[in-house]
Amino acid sequence: MLSDMNMVLIGASGAIGGNFVAAALAHKARVINLGRHAPTEAEVRHLYADIGSLASLQQAADQAKAELGRVDVVINFAGTHHKPMDFLRDDAEALLSEFDRVIAVNLRGAFVVTQVFGQRLLAQRHGHLIHLASNASRLSLYGSYGYNASKHGLEGLIKTAAAQFAPYGVRVNGVAPGTVETALNRHLLRNPDDGRPTPRAASILAHTPTKRFASLDGITETLLATCVPQRHLTGNLIFCDDGYNVEGHSWPEGNRAVYDSSAAVDALYQRLNDEERP
Secondary structure, eight states: OOOOOOOEEEEETTTTHHHHHHHHHHTEEEEEEESSSSSSSOOOOOEOOOOHHHHHHHHHHHHHHHHSSSSSSEEEEEOOOOOOOOOOTTTTHHHHHHHHHHIIIIHHHHHHHHHHHHHHHHHHEEEEEEEEEEEGGTSSSSOOOHHHHHHHHHHHHHHHHHHGGGGGGGEEEEEEEOOOTTTTTTTHHBBTTOOOOOOHHHHHHHOOOOOSOOOOHHHHHHHHHHHOOOTOOOOOOEEEEGGGGGGSOOHHHHHHHHOOOOHHHHHHHHHHHHHOOO
């Protein structure tokens, strides 16, 4: 699918990025990853870069372009999260520090990526820049002030760049996954003591038509499809969230279980798992 395609990935050392790296290599793409850490899921060329530093990313981008020649696709996977914020209980200075930290990575870092690679893609009059966004780019996630603000801002960044880059043959899009259980957010979805689903997890499923979380393979499928040249696709946010962004009515049974007891949530999850089995 990606034969003869040259790709630069930013921060693909996490679960979603690592899963995509393995698939991109299997589809015969030439891949270089830029970031502080190398992906562990597959052997891939890795160059150190820190998206918090303009000079660091510029140097790594120049090296990647020198090695690849033409750059066809750039995907920015870099991102971070924080635990739900509670203004009544949490320390105000600590909350502000966390907010600044997440904005610095998710929004300022995305701007640096857009700035650095926008300059290089525009100069070659060709390329596709893809940012990993989130369904939180359109909707709220409870207590996720920094994350929501950063991902809402990211959609604005994508649209602004897409409009400015379009005359030069450069496209900019975002892929917005739904909630997927990874090491980064497992503490939000599973009770640490017994591994049972949290009320937050059940609440998310209450607004998801399929009543299941996204999967790494499913997100990779959407990313692969977005990488395939599509001349008219730019300025879009492509959701792969099992319909979370279009759910107009909550899941009464799920909400009732959350307000009832943890045992009711467990029973509801078990029933869903049993119904999925052939």
